[in-house]
Amino acid sequence: MVGSIDRVTAAAADAGLAIEVKRMGASTRTAEEAAEQCGCGVAQIVKSLVFQGETSGRLFLFLVSGANQLDLARAAALAGEALKRADPRHVRDETGFAIGGVAPIGHLIAIPAFADETLLAYDRVWAAAGAHDAVFAAEPKALIEAAKAQVAALAA
Numbered sequence: 001m002v003g004s005i006d007r008v009t010a011a012a013a014d015a016g017l018a019i020e021v022k023r024m025g026a027s028t029r030t031a032e033e034a035a036e037q038c039g040c041g042v043a044q045i046v047k048s049l050v051f052q053g054e055t056s057g058r059l060f061l062f063l064v065s066g067a068n069q070l071d072l073a074r075a076a077a078l079a080g081e082a083l084k085r086a087d088p089r090h091v092r093d094e095t096g097f098a099i100g101g102v103a104p105i106g107h108l109i110a111i112p113a114f115a116d117e118t119l120l121a122y123d124r125v126w127a128a129a130g131a132h133d134a135v136f137a138a139e140p141k142a143l144i145e146a147a148k149a150q151v152a153a154l155a156a
Contacts (some may be wrong), residue, residue, distance in 0.1 A: 001018065002059070002102070003130070004010070004095045004096055004103070004106070004131060005021055005099065005128030005129055005130040005131055005134050006078075006130075007096060007103075007106035007107075007108075007130060008021065008105055008106035008129045008134075008136070009021060009058075009106075009129075009132045010106065011103075011105040011106035011146070012105060012136070012138075012146060015105065015145070015146035016146075017105075017138060017142050017143065017145075017146040019136040019137070020136060020137075021129040021130075021134055021135070021136050022129075022134065022135055022136065023131070023133055023134050024037040024038075024045060024134070024135060025133060026133060027100075027132050028128065028132065028133055028134070028135050029099075029100035029101070029132050030100075030116055031045040031047055031066025031067070032066070034066065034126060034128075035066060035126075035134060037133075037135070038126045038135060038137070040124075040126060041067070042065075042066040042067045043066060043067035043068075043118075043122070044065075044066070044122050044124065044125050044126055045065070045066030045125070045126050045127075046063050046064070046066070046104060046119060046125050046126065046127040046128075046143070047063070047064045047103050048061060048062075048063060048102040048103060048128055049061070049062045049063075049064060049066070049070055049102075049113065049129065050062075050091045050095065050099075050102055050111075051075065051079070051083040051084065051085060051086055052085070052086035052087070052090065053079060053081045053082070053083060054081060054082040054083065054084050054099045055082070057059075058079075058080075058109065058112075058128070059068055059086055059090075059094055059095070059109075059111050060075070060079045060083065060112050060113075060114070061102075061107075061111045061112070061113040061114070061147070061149070062075055062114050062115075062116070062154055063104050063113065063114070063115040063116060063127075063143075063144070063147060063149055064116045064118065064119075064126075064154055064155065065078050065116055065118045065119055065155070068095055068116060068118060068154075068155035068156065069081060069155070069156040070116075070154055070155070070156065071153075071154060071155060071156040072156075074152070074154055075090075075154060076110075078114050078150070078152055078154075079112070082122050089100070094107075094108065094109055094111075095107040095108055095109070095111065096108040096130075098132070099104055099106045100128075100132045101128050101129075101130055101131045101132045101134065102128055103127060103128045103130045104127050104130055104143060104146075104147040105130075105143075105146050105147050106130060112136060112149050113147045113148055113149035113150070114149055114151075114152050114154060115140075115144045115147065115149035115150070115151050115152070115154075116151075116153070116154035116155050117135070117143070117152065117153055117154070118139060118140060118143075118150050118155055119140045119143075120140050123138055124138065124139060124140075125137070125138060125139075125140045125143060125149045127143060151153070
């Protein structure tokens with residue numbers, strides 16, 4: 001079975017996104033930890049937040065700057081239904097990633113994705129690469145395209 005970091009690397013290559021996965025040796029589970037490990041501002045960290053439709057049970061991915069919180073009402077409007085936090089086991093089973101290492105690309109299933117417009121303000125952002133200590137850097141527009149995410153105002 002292909003590992004989660006390998007899936008991220010393959011998904012990036014398939015999307016024409018050149019990345020180098022870095023294993024940091026320390027946790028990058030939170031935006032603050034990731035920023036410290038990457039040597040960047042918290043706002044340059046991409047949080048990959050997975051929510052579940054309350055009616056459909058379908059998963060939705062929201063890519064948000066580490067400095068921002070997701071506006072759940074805006075997210076629900078984009079998803080077309082009320083949302084709730086997805087169960088960590090459900091996230092792992094459906095995406096192949098554990099919470100804290102959910103990448104914006106390389107999921108086991110296709111998930112509707114949305115990216116906060118504030119990410120486009122940076123030359124480079126850092127995202128999880130499929131493990132609690134693995135990250136990669138990318139130009140935000142290229143990352144959003146690779147994730148097949150719709151850009152929207154998501155910040156609270």
